[in-house]
Amino acid sequence: MSVEDRVLDTLERIGRASVEERRAVFVAVALVVVLSAGAAVSSVQMQMGMDLYIDDGSETWEDWSYLKEEFDEGNNVFVIVESDSLYDPATVRAVDRLDGRYSSIDDVRTVVSLADVVRAGGDGGIPETSAGVERAVKRFADSGNEELVDNLVPRNDMTVLLAPYGNVGTLNTGGFMPTRGSDVIYSEFRDETGFVELPPGTTATVTGQPVFENAAFGLMLPEMVMLFGGSFTVILVVVYLIMRGRLKRGREVLMPLGTAMLALVVMMGVMGILNYDFNAIMLGVMPIALGLGIDYGLQVQTRYIEERRAGGSPVDAAGITSRTTGKAVLLAMGTTAIGLGSLFVSEVPPVRQFGVTSASSVAASMAFSVTFLPALLATFDAEDTDGGREGAGQEDDGVIESLLRRLGGTVCRRPNLTILVMLLVVLSGAWAYPQVEPKQEMMDFWPQDLEEKNDLTYLEENVESPKVMYVVVEGGDVYTPERFRELSDYQRVMLQNPNVNYVDSPVERVKLVNNGTVPGTNAGLDGALREAAADSPFDAGTVDEPTHLVLSFYVNDVSGSEVRTLIDEFDGNARTVLDDEVRVTGKPVLNRNVIENVTAGLTPMTLLSFGLGLIFLTLAFWSARVAVVLIAGVAASAALMVTGAMYVLGIPWNPLTVTMSSMALGVGIDYGIHVYERFEEEALAGASSVEAVVTSLEKLARPVLGSSITTMAGFGVLVLSRFPVLSNFGKTVVLVILTSLVATFVILPAVLTAVTMVRDGERCRI
Known part of the structure; x- marks a missing residue:
């Protein structure tokens, strides 16, 4: 028996056992949820500030x-x-x-x-x-x-x-x-x-x-409630509209939502266990987990209803559902977990936490969808064999199916032209990739329409030196006349920079009370320090140990590359003028470090996620060719098209939008997997390669569009966020899903058609 057959048999046994042993499933799920909730309540905190974005x-x-x-x-x-x-x-x-x-x-x-x-x-x-x-x-x-x-x-x-x-x-x-x-x-x-x-x-x-x-x-807690409530409401409406024709009772709409909610609780428990704090970046996890969770649950529920309508018992329906749809969900979960898990290589801690917690929610959603959801469906099934309202769910061709069939016919007739046009679009996105710039200030990631933000802007516009950079000097006894003269020289050099306005330090206070010079003896230095403590408006007692002191440099409102230049100048001059160990720090240093780390992790995360995704799909399909078609034709194409759209719409890189390529792999390729799986099924049933492509689009139009609309509803609510970091992320993810649909319904069919026509010598007959 092959590995694939063993996996499918295991999934089927899990589905059947979940229905046969429903009570045990409910008890186990309840225990997991209670423990997760306990871990969340006891450990998860809310936190804000730039400190969060620096690796401790x-x-x-x-x-x-x-x-x-x-x-x-x-x-x-x-x-x-x-x-x-x-x-x-x-x-x-x-x-x-x-x-x-x-x-x-x-x-x-x-x-x-x-x-x-x-x-x-x-x-x-x-x-x-x-x-x-x-x-x-x-x-x-x-x-x-x-x-x-x-x-x-x-x-x-x-x-x-x-x-x-x-x-x-x-x-x-x-x-x-x-x-x-x-x-x-x-x-x-x-x-x-x-x-x-x-x-x-x-x-x-x-x-x-x-x-x-x-x-x-x-604003974080109200924002979290608004985003979660908005996502839940929109998804509930979308799922109801999609599923109402197939369900006997309206309350059955809540079942897939229930699995998604339970997965959220498990995710929060994982945060508690790993000691992750809740912050502005982590707010984006909630709609993501909800959108993906309902996607898995919706697919399982739809297939279960189909099998019950075909006359299968609840146990058989659950077994077949777990074997068939469970396989697709497992593949989707694997690629999604890889895409999101690759964020762990980011230099920004909240991005790493985002990847880990999102991956945990996806894994929990998959597990609940093939265990808890079948048990729940069977419990409320009432043993009716139609699985829904009478006459509901018939396979009638509608407008959506007709449009997708026409689209498939157009692609089939001109696959090479389609590929050429889409290649130009994708290459335009590749050109735009280096043109997308990050915001230069962490403050720009947070709500701007606040009185406190206006006050801060007013300060920066009126005060010459609203920012401070600190140089901490260590090594031996720094409180000697020789060291103070060296530090005085260092201060003089740095004050020549037009962005540095003045300095506060023990050296400067001593010079202030000693006619602008450093005393020549230790006794004179001690006396000057005592006098400075009494006369200076600055506190001279900031140093507790004679082995270190701090120089506070008040600088202009610098940002962007100017900050890095200034940091390098502080550090370079310290190593040239001073023999002591120095530390250059301050809010400008933290801000620049975060901004640089945001984009520094973009390429490694992309390469890692796509590389691991390629390996995973190669093993899953036992075909490198299929894996390359799915990765390049769907995920990579979608990611590059999104980059082009970000450039056109002015969406910057931030700690969340840099996850775009991982999201394209994790979320978008799900649709490509479903289309390819149906293509293989139709081809094995005797259809020509071209007919198999067109039929795949026609038959999967509704479920794929339904899943994508549901997921966009979960993500799209982020667009309403007052946090620019979340709002731009919401726009980016909506673009990811839209471009993934284009890649799935246009690029992938064109590639499949062109490859199979060349291989089999076929001509398009549609």
């Missing part, structure tokens, strides 16, 4: 974590204070009260404000007149701090308070999907701002990247 084993992550843990730096909250009388002492005192309130927040290391500048430039207090305030500010700026003052007071009616912090505690812990991260710091800043009474005509706006992240984070 990478050097970038280690440098970022080290900065936050050792120096309480890395994140920055800005508070924009606008006033008609900014230099009025009452306004400065209000700023001072805000400074004090923010400084009391546990996670905040220090706060720098206009009040600090006024004190440092005056006699340690706030003058009683506006003229006195202006003189104090000018005196501080003239002492070598002009860039700092310009950043803190970008306009005559605006000042900015800067509050850096490192790690943040957790809020609302316990329970399913507790929140954590930036919401802690934002809620405390908001509360403290409300406690301060501002003078008339004065406003305070809390902003910064953590604030925007918190606002976007707050």
Whole structure:
């Protein structure tokens, strides 16, 4: 007995046993679902922020974590204070009260404000007149701090308070999907701002990247409910419209949906077991799992009804269904799991998690479709042999069948011309592949129509240095005059870059109180550090160990390749000027690392998924020729056509759209497998090769279109998401399915027709 026969016999036995031992199946499924739900509730959390997209084993992550843990730096909250009388002492005192309130927040290391500048430039207090305030500010700026003052007071009616912090505690812990991260710091800043009474005509706006992240984070749970509810509703309507002519009772529509829902619970359990967090990227898994799950269930239910109508008993119907449709579902599941599983090579952690959890949901959907669903169908079957309403489900040719038959005839008459035209379309997509660009900022992946986003944009437009890059210096005792002079040289070199505006560091604070120079002795350095701690508006006590310190460089709102150039310059100059070990980090570094990793994994994921898919289908069909036709004719063609459409529609690469090629293999090739399987069946029944192609299209028009529309409904709801990363992914997947249909109904038939006509010397008779 061949391997294929053993697999088919095993599937048939599973189907028959599922009906004969229904109670055991229900108990086993219930146990799996309960355990999965428990794992999900106890472990799965919701999370937001750029940290998610950095591999926690990478050097970038280690440098970022080290900065936050050792120096309480890395994140920055800005508070924009606008006033008609900014230099009025009452306004400065209000700023001072805000400074004090923010400084009391546990996670905040220090706060720098206009009040600090006024004190440092005056006699340690706030003058009683506006003229006195202006003189104090000018005196501080003239002492070598002009860039700092310009950043803190970008306009005559605006000042900015800067509050850096490192790690943040957790809020609302316990329970399913507790929140954590930036919401802690934002809620405390908001509360403290409300406690301060501002003078008339004065406003305070809390902003910064953590604030925007918190606002976007707050949309995640409503977004998840909306997307899941929308997917479920649309799919329910589509399935009802497709299946109502074949079902006796309307409630039977819920059965395939039930298997898909159970697969979702198992998927969430897998997330809990693997300690995966729920984030914006993982929101895309829900509609995907639901769409693919209902696709498998729909095919099994349709075949079961067909066998019952033919007079088979529930046990026999389940056995035949599992043997025939179960084979197609198994092949589809295998290719889909390979396509999605290949995402595990991505450099972006949420993309890897996306692949693993999606593959687990597909595997669970397949398992439930050939076990739980037959048992459920048999339980509610009531032993009627028609399997549905009287007269329902007759094989009548309709508009769809006629259109597909005509399409098949057209392709058959001119297969070479069809192949040539489609080849030009596919090659256009190949040309567009390198033209599709990623977004340059992670912030662009999240909702843009938020007040917090407008505040952040306002900050970036008005503040010269809204971003900070950090250089952590380690090695021996860095608190010596020699090392400080080296660091001073390094700072001077970096400040020559037009994108670097000013620097805060222990070196700079020492120079500030020592006439712009570094003391020549250790005792002089220690004294200058103590004096700086008392006089500088910056906290001089950010260093806990004498073996390391941090240099904070305030830079322009740089993005894209400029960031990589700046990172390389920071790192290269550090290795040239300094002998110490250095770490260059900060939010701009994290952002650039993520953007580069998004596209870096695209080609490896594509090659891996298509390579493994080719091997899998070669073994499944025991034919490399068939595997190449399916992979190249359907999956690869669809992927390249999607790339062309992305270029035309302006859809960028992001952590989800880079999965496009894997989705084309995992989702689209399912249709090609069904058409090829029916082609083989018709050919074995004695039809000519051309007739077999046309009949395959005609007979599979409804089920393939029904499955594709159902899947598009699940994915398409993502287009409505407020998260651009999800909305663009929804558009991309809809394009994947549409182009997969084109490849299945046009390219694949043309290739099959051309190959068989050449092989058999046939002429088209349709």
